[in-house]
Amino acid sequence: MTTTVSRPAATTGEQVSDVESLDALLVRCGAGDVRAFDRLYTATSSRLYGLALRMLRDPETAEDVLQETYLRIWDKAASYDRSLGEPLTWMCSIARYRALDQLRRRKYRENAQNPLDEEGLADAVDGNSAQARTDDGAVLQRCLERLKPEARSCVVLAFCEGYSHDELSERYVTPLGTVKSWIRRGVASLRECIDELA
Amino acid sequence: MNSPDNPSDRPIDPPTDDPDTVDMLAAEFVLGTLDRGARLDVEDRRAVDALLHERIVWWEHRLQPLALAVPAAVAPPECQRRIVRRVRRRAAEAVQAETHARSRERSDRAESAAAATATTTPLAEDPGGNTAGVAGVAAAPLGAEAIDRPTGARRVGPIAPTPIKRQVDEQPEVSRWRAFGIAASLMAVALGVLLAGGAGVRSPSADATGEPVVAAAPEADPATSRRTALSLLRDAEGQPRFIVEIRADDSVSITALDRDAASLESSLQLWMADGVSGEVRAVGLLPGDPWSSIELEDVPPVERESAFAVSVEPLGGSPEAGPTGEVVFQGTIHPIQNE
Numbered sequence: 246m247t248t249t250v251s252r253p254a255a256t257t258g259e260q261v262s263d264v265e266s267l268d269a270l271l272v273r274c275g276a277g278d279v280r281a282f283d284r285l286y287t288a289t290s291s292r293l294y295g296l297a298l299r300m301l302r303d304p305e306t307a308e309d310v311l312q313e314t315y316l317r318i319w320d321k322a323a324s325y326d327r328s329l330g331e332p333l334t335w336m337c338s339i340a341r342y343r344a345l346d347q348l349r350r351r352k353y354r355e356n357a358q359n360p361l362d363e364e365g366l367a368d369a370v371d372g373n374s375a376q377a378r379t380d381d382g383a384v385l386q387r388c389l390e391r392l393k394p395e396a397r398s399c400v401v402l403a404f405c406e407g408y409s410h411d412e413l414s415e416r417y418v419t420p421l422g423t424v425k426s427w428i429r430r431g432v433a434s435l436r437e438c439i440d441e442l443a
Numbered sequence: 444m445n446s447p448d449n450p451s452d453r454p455i456d457p458p459t460d461d462p463d464t465v466d467m468l469a470a471e472f473v474l475g476t477l478d479r480g481a482r483l484d485v486e487d488r489r490a491v492d493a494l495l496h497e498r499i500v501w502w503e504h505r506l507q508p509l510a511l512a513v514p515a516a517v518a519p520p521e522c523q524r525r526i527v528r529r530v531r532r533r534a535a536e537a538v539q540a541e542t543h544a545r546s547r548e549r550s551d552r553a554e555s556a557a558a559a560t561a562t563t564t565p566l567a568e569d570p571g572g573n574t575a576g577v578a579g580v581a582a583a584p585l586g587a588e589a590i591d592r593p594t595g596a597r598r599v600g601p602i603a604p605t606p607i608k609r610q611v612d613e614q615p616e617v618s619r620w621r622a623f624g625i626a627a628s629l630m631a632v633a634l635g636v637l638l639a640g641g642a643g644v645r646s647p648s649a650d651a652t653g654e655p656v657v658a659a660a661p662e663a664d665p666a667t668s669r670r671t672a673l674s675l676l677r678d679a680e681g682q683p684r685f686i687v688e689i690r691a692d693d694s695v696s697i698t699a700l701d702r703d704a705a706s707l708e709s710s711l712q713l714w715m716a717d718g719v720s721g722e723v724r725a726v727g728l729l730p731g732d733p734w735s736s737i738e739l740e741d742v743p744p745v746e747r748e749s750a751f752a753v754s755v756e757p758l759g760g761s762p763e764a765g766p767t768g769e770v771v772f773q774g775t776i777h778p779i780q781n782e
Binding site: 292315329330335400410435436 | 466470471474475476478479482500504505506507509511512513514515516517522523525526527529531533534538679769771
């Protein structure tokens, strides 16, 4: 399996002009500027909704998560700074964590009998593997490729689809402890590789 | 960082000084493999654990390309409308809360100053030696300010129209009032439907319970209730929110079209803008009751191309002669040719 990851720069804030960055919009949101919020939503919502939909597989619940996410973004915009990460990363994280809350609270997994797998994700992503060594996407891609297949699958399914340890254990018909071990070894390898290449 | 009260069944409970374990916890938090209880625990701990927070941010950044690899999807338009509406509501509430806080602070300062003045030895404060006058002059401006500001007189009784031509040069917001006429043709279509239907506006309730500035609409008098102009106020998404009617006796009636609009009303102020001169006048505050009408008197003369607009203002109305907050609803005024 080859998991390709796209460059952040190619998809980050593509609808926001250079002049009006996501940082600037967040600053304006923090000052109570609803119009800036409108623009921020327009520039980023497809990315966040895509994530929520991918994890929850249910449009209605994904819309609820999207609403919770943007209300939190609005509430927290005044205290946002780069120490929390880049704007879109910060926003995506809020959306993912909200979606995870939904999944964990409701033990929610629609279409559990027909789950998307990591191959499906690999087919869906933007395959651009010829990127600079220092590019975040290229680095992650190369490091994922170095992982053992089972560890790579678990990392991708957990991050992109919200799979828990139990769900991964069930999916791979493997003891829970083994799955946890795969993930921990995979995470350790990822960190080592990223430190080496980044 | 080790939390002694952490439940033993939590998957990871790293010691404070073990960076590798902290890093693993951060990675699993970001991946999402922790159970809900452990997630909440990490969220609490990252607020007080700089290393954990730093590693979480690191992993979020490093794994972000995976998030961007997930195909984007467009949420339904109504989702955006709902979210923006809620954000507007929060923005209005924040303005109210801030205004309340400032008013309280101002009142407290005024009381403190008055008390301090009353206990001050006049001879020590007054180089002119007018002991009686000093106390009075010192206390009066502070007291007057506390009364005049948003929680004071502006909250009681109809707001008198305020000619503010001087605002044209002083406030950049004025330029946007001139742009209201652009949407006139669209408004005309919507108003045509409303007028043809006659009952397109929901019946107002008689028991207005909102701010004291509103009064229940009286029984209609055919001679004076003849409508001379209409305006449909829309929000930024183009959704109709209020009907504003001007009658032959120059009174103005405002009716909310839905509860969402009304939920913002207590902090919203209606303005009339001359589309040609740019003059802006306060007309009144919108009601708190979703189904009520309000009636205001002594409105400015209506000119073709004039417009109504509603801005978010501190509770009780703008402290200035013109709008100080964002214009959230607006609509062109359409004179009616009565036979």
